[in-house]
Amino acid sequence: MKIMRFGIIGLGLMGREFASSVARWCHLSAFDIKPEIIAICDRNPDAFSWFQQSCSGIEQKTTDYQKLLQNDQVEAVFIAVPHHLHEEIYCAAIRAGKHIMGEKPFGIDLGANRAILKTASEHPQVFVRCTSQFPFFPAVQKLCSYIEEDQLGRLLEVSAGFLHSSDLDPKKPINWKRMIRYNGEYGCMGDLGMHVCHVPFRAGWRVANLRAVLSDIVTHRPDAAGNPVACETWDNATLFCETTDKNGTLFPMTLKMHRIAPGHKNTWYLDVWGTKTSLRFSTKYPKTLQILHYRGGDQNWQNMDTGFETAYKTITGSIFEFGFTDAWLQMWAAFVNELQHGSPEKLFATCVTPEETNLGHRLFTAALASHKHQKTVNMLNE
Ligand SMILES: NC(=O)c1ccc[n+]([C@@H]2O[C@H](COP(=O)([O-])OP(=O)(O)OC[C@H]3O[C@@H](n4cnc5c(N)ncnc54)[C@H](O)[C@@H]3O)[C@@H](O)[C@H]2O)c1
Secondary structure, three states: OEEEEEEEEOOOHHHHHHHHHHHOHHHEOOOOEEEEEEEEEOOOHHHHHHHHHHOOOOOEEEOOHHHHHOOOOOOEEEEOOOHHHHHHHHHHHHHOOOEEEEOOOOOOOHHHHHHHHHHHHHOOOOOEEEOOOHHHOHHHHHHHHHHHOOOOOOEEEEEEEEEOOHHHOOOOOOOHHHOHHHHOOOOHHHHHHHHHHHHHHHOOOEEEEEEEEEEOOOOEEEOOOOOEEEOOOOOEEEEEEEEEOOOOOEEEEEEEEEOOOOOOOOEEEEEEEEOOEEEEEEOOOOOEEEEEEOOOOOOOOEEEEOOOOOOOOEOOOOOOOOOHHHHHHHHHHHHHHHHHHOOOOOOOOOOEOHHHHHHHHHHHHHHHHHHHHOOOEEOOOO
């Protein structure tokens, strides 16, 4: 078993999720490579103790990410910091020769994203990927196999989205994710957008033009002391896109990234309608894939139960239920597997590429312009 030595920069919500996945790596069967976390970094030293209690092999802890990057023992780094730090830290890590898994949106804006991609292109020996875990739900893998095997017929319409509702509460205190300085002008698109776009981009669907409607619904939130401060970021974004399939045929695609969607805790969904096969999935019903095959005659939606039929094999029985942390572990298996063995056979069983993050940034930048000028933005002549 090869050991891959990892560092983590940013020990918050997602840094802890990664450490938890590493701790249960034994869940994956027939894997010939295993990550080990040997170095951790956060500017806040209070974050260290949970990691020291939870991970046995930590040799370095530091508040200075440059020191972690100077550690010759570290081969790969997971970087999970606020968006305004992506460009600086991702580029520094790539220049230091560390393979990186970077969190989305992979740069606070298009300029930062381009700088990261340029640095990556100057260091082709470094493996660079971005997170996105929802396509690893077995029902989504199944849905994607219909796309990969070209079983949809002509594409009629695609709807994809990621819906949250906790921001409906105007008393929810502000944090960096609601501040343009740290989160960026994209607002909810920077937070939720890459999750929504991963499958459409991987399918080869490209937005030809779009009209975006963005909403700033809660304009003030309490700070830590309870005083109201401006909450400037977009809460909800709806993108109406005319899109080309991989043959260049146009179809409508609606992308929703909503932080204020009543009743939705963390709902990721994808509906794909074609003349031969239509498919629906939502994390609200995480094991259900809805399928409608049309070959003439009656039109019936079927509900298919999926179990633990994962892209990367595990010890779990195939009838058992799958969830968020399982998808996150599968995503990390995809990262480590691709780094060790190159691209897998399944198109939809890998992490977001740097080029796909750039498609996302161009889309979100166009959406800002579309909303601002209240007009359709053409993306093919960019
Ligand atoms: N894939 C997902 O489902 C998902 C979910 C939530 C967040 N995210 C992304 O993960 C990233 C981090 O989000 P989070 O929710 O973990 O945030 P968080 O606020 O929980 O954690 C961020 C951590 O970065 C640390 N940090 C800040 N500046 C630093 C510096 N200069 N050096 C080292 N550490 C520093 C903070 O102290 C904090 O502990 C963001 O890019 C966000 O968009 C992804």
